Amino acid sequence: MIEVYEKLLNKLGHKHWWPADTPFEVVVGAILTQQTRWENVERAISNLKEKGLLDLQALSMMEAEELEDLVRCTGFYRQKAKRLKEVSTYFYENPGILERPKEELREELLALNGIGDETADSIVLYAAEKPGFVIDAYTRKICRCMGIEGNYGELQSLFEDSLPQDVLLYKEFHALIVEYGKQFCGKKRCAECILVENGKM
Ligand code: SF4
Structure with missing residues (x-):
């Protein structure tokens, strides 16, 4: 999963989530x-x-x-x-x-x-700034496109087991997935997809 993170980070840059004062x-x-x-x-x-x-x-x-x-x-x-x-x-x-x-x-x-x-x-x-990976609809969609199926807990374990337990990394990775989902998956820009070859779903 770290390769997916790196591809998204290179494409979109740091997101610095979550936007909140407290x-x-x-x-x-x-x-x-x-x-x-x-x-x-x-x-x-x-x-x-x-x-x-x-x-x-x-x-x-x-x-x-x-x-x-x-x-x-x-x-x-x-x-x-x-x-x-x-x-x-x-x-x-x-x-x-x-x-x-x-x-x-x-x-x-x-x-x-x-x-x-x-x-x-x-x-x-x-x-709380504790390492729990967030699985949202875009995460599920991207996983499906990569041939990975599973329920919430299974997908969460997949991310958590393959990544270092790093709160900042988890925060940034989820933010990048949401941003990518909005810009590409949500707009059906699958032909330009950097995560799945040829944008095949
Ligand atoms: S852009 Fe399309 S092919 Fe790529 S992950 Fe999103 S839905 Fe799947």
């Missing part, structure tokens, strides 16, 4: 980005920042309807507002949660309503 902002972004474009998440985060609501206690105590209005631009806003309130309440009541060992943190996140593997690993990697 670990809690990463958590909020990871929930809001479900099933929407990042531009919409940026608008919602900016709405929350303007009102001083990127704060665990403030967010956990907000009225649901007010929060729904602020995150409406990300779609599924009722669900997302509810998840944000639940997650911020949980984080507020469990200070230091991000310092827990990786597996323990991951299990706790997965037990929360609306947090699946990809969101949990995004928080583990980008908020």
Whole structure:
């Protein structure tokens, strides 16, 4: 997998993800980005920042309807507002949660309503800075094109077992996959693909 990383890095350069001022902002972004474009998440985060609501206690105590209005631009806003309130309440009541060992943190996140593997690993990697490789739809697509099939855990093990346990590398690699996915896979530029010969799928 390191060759794939190097090809992507040469093609696209460093991405320096995740764009956020604090670990809690990463958590909020990871929930809001479900099933929407990042531009919409940026608008919602900016709405929350303007009102001083990127704060665990403030967010956990907000009225649901007010929060729904602020995150409406990300779609599924009722669900997302509810998840944000639940997650911020949980984080507020469990200070230091991000310092827990990786597996323990991951299990706790997965037990929360609306947090699946990809969101949990995004928080583990980008908020807690622990080495959990994030598998998203583009990662699955690229793996399929390279003839690799598997469920979430199998693909994650494939990356983690073949790479050094390096948080910065994991962060950059996932960011590069997403960027490549947006620029090439999503735009059907398979004839120009640098990962699969002749762009065959
Ligand atoms: S650009 Fe096309 S061939 Fe290349 S990985 Fe993406 S979907 Fe597959």
